[in-house]
Amino acid sequence: MKINKFPDYIKDYLIPKTSGNIIYKCLKCKEEFNIEKLLYVCPKCNSVLLLYDTEFERLKKVPSDIWRDIFDYRKMLNIPALKGIYLYYEFIGPVIPIDSIVYLGEGHTPCIEANSKLQDDFSQLFYFKNDGLNPSASFKDRGMASALSYINYLVSSEKISEILAICASTGDTSASAALYSSYLTSKVKSAVLLPYKKVTPQQLSQPLGSGASVFEIPGVFDDCMKIVEALSENYNVALLNSKNAWRISGQESYSFEISQDFDYDLKDKVILVPIGNAGNITAVLSGFLKFYETGIIDNLPKIIGVQSNHANPVYNYYNDENQNRKFIPMTVKPSVAQAAMIGNPVSMPRVIHLVDIYNKTADCSKVFFVSVSEQEIIDSQLIANRNGHIICTHGGETLAGMVKAKKDGFLKEHETAILDSTAHALKFSNFQQLYFDDNFDQEYNIKPKSKLKNFPILVKASGIEKFPAPGEPLIGNDFNTFVKKTAEEIANYLNLAKVK
Secondary structure: OOHHHOOHHHHHHHOOOOOOOEEEEEOOOOOEEEOOOOOOEOOOOOOEEEEEEOOOHHHHOOOHHHHHHHHHHHOOOOOHHHOOHHHHHHHHOOOOOHHHOOOOOOOOOOEEEOOHHHHHHHOOEEEEEEHHHOOOOEOHHHHHHHHHHHHHHHHHOOOOOOEEEEEEOOOHHHHHHHHHHHHOOOOEEEEEEEEOOOOOHHHHHHHHHOOOEEEEEOOOHHHHHHHHHHHHHHOOOEEOOOOOHHHHHHHOHHHHHHHHHOOOOOOOEEEEEEOOOOHHHHHHHHHHHHHHHOOOOOOOOEEEEEEEOOEOHHHHHHHOOOOOOOOOOOOOOOOOOHHHOOOOOOOHHHHHHHHHHHHHHHOOOOEEEEEEOHHHHHHHHHHHHOOOOOEOHHHHHHHHHHHHHHHHOOOOOOOEEEEEEOEEHHHHHHHHHHHHOOOOOHHHOOOOOHHHOOOOOOOOOOOOOOOOEOOEOOOHHHHHHHHHHHHHHHHHHHOOOOOO
16 A cells, blocks of 8 residues: 555654664673674673663654554555564664565464364463464564664675674574575575484475575584574674574564554453573563553553473473572473473573563563473374464464463463464474374373374275376276275265265
């Protein structure tokens, strides 16, 4: 829709101009740093950073109803830079010129209401926010669009050059980083580190297909992360893990979209998010806080973080009722929620910082954590997918988390739950096959249920002498007999009634 078709009162707001003053701020020592140099940890105390807009107050001067109209009308513009996460430009990266924004179709993933059977079975109104429908098939594209847009801006303005983007990954981050870097291939090269034999074949194929240098490292994700951190500290590389504060900023769009999906009414809404490296829950908390502070939403929704029993250091921290509790990293076990198989999440300091702010702002406890079994995760995924959804194992994790949250009293029957399915189901189809074949390693502690198994059925009907084969089609009576007998066998198997 062309700008001259919009109401006059909104026209001047729709095409944003650069504004604000973004800085890096250390969560530990509170030091502030200029963003013209890529930073991932505080140069003084080595703690993690968050982006802050020191001129954020200017956004509060725009009436909340105008902000809602800006986002709703802006959605109708045919300007690529504003079609994705930068629809919320002023809240994500207002210092980046719109001609530097990288848009590959990310964001605005559908929020799908669970079918009536699922809602009856679980006695809950709930939705899946399907972030598997992003370009690289995971939510990581939100943060990568932000990080690579900023890098593109720095390169285009000649503030930096010769960029090698690098990340450690359990699969999704590498796919996204390689994809977005390849779009800027004349400016950015990419390399990814993966734990050897700990990434699905589908996920491994993605960075390879995008042309990244792919290194497989013995150990688990946490080991890869330490190597990437050493590289970022000693060499001229751009770190694209969630230690990168620009990644967190882009992933805040998840909260903005949910707000818009529900017409900015978040009363009695509960968001369930799987936790791996803890960047996503950090972004979700930060995003809702920004919209609440500017009056765009009137209520902060509950946030429930979900982890597998095989990798639940964040849950363990908050489950400790000791006033002087300390975060303790853990040694993880194999998990079907592979992207969440992280024992020492780098964003844990951000989580602690933002959970405290979130609860204080709401003036009550609004953030909770639950832990679920591997059996519950995979069973939940299969059940959801048998009811018209395409959720990944992490979506199964949040569905299992919803059940646990109800049991623990964190989720009430009158509330509406929005479950984060972070990736596409096809990325984890090997786990489905392991389930059907009853072939999981003992470490997973998964025993498949016969009612959830499914196999293809070979139909070679009796009474047929000849069958078609590639390059050898049947003709005449042989073909007619093949069609008739095969159809009859399938009809008998399915107990179909004949047309009268």
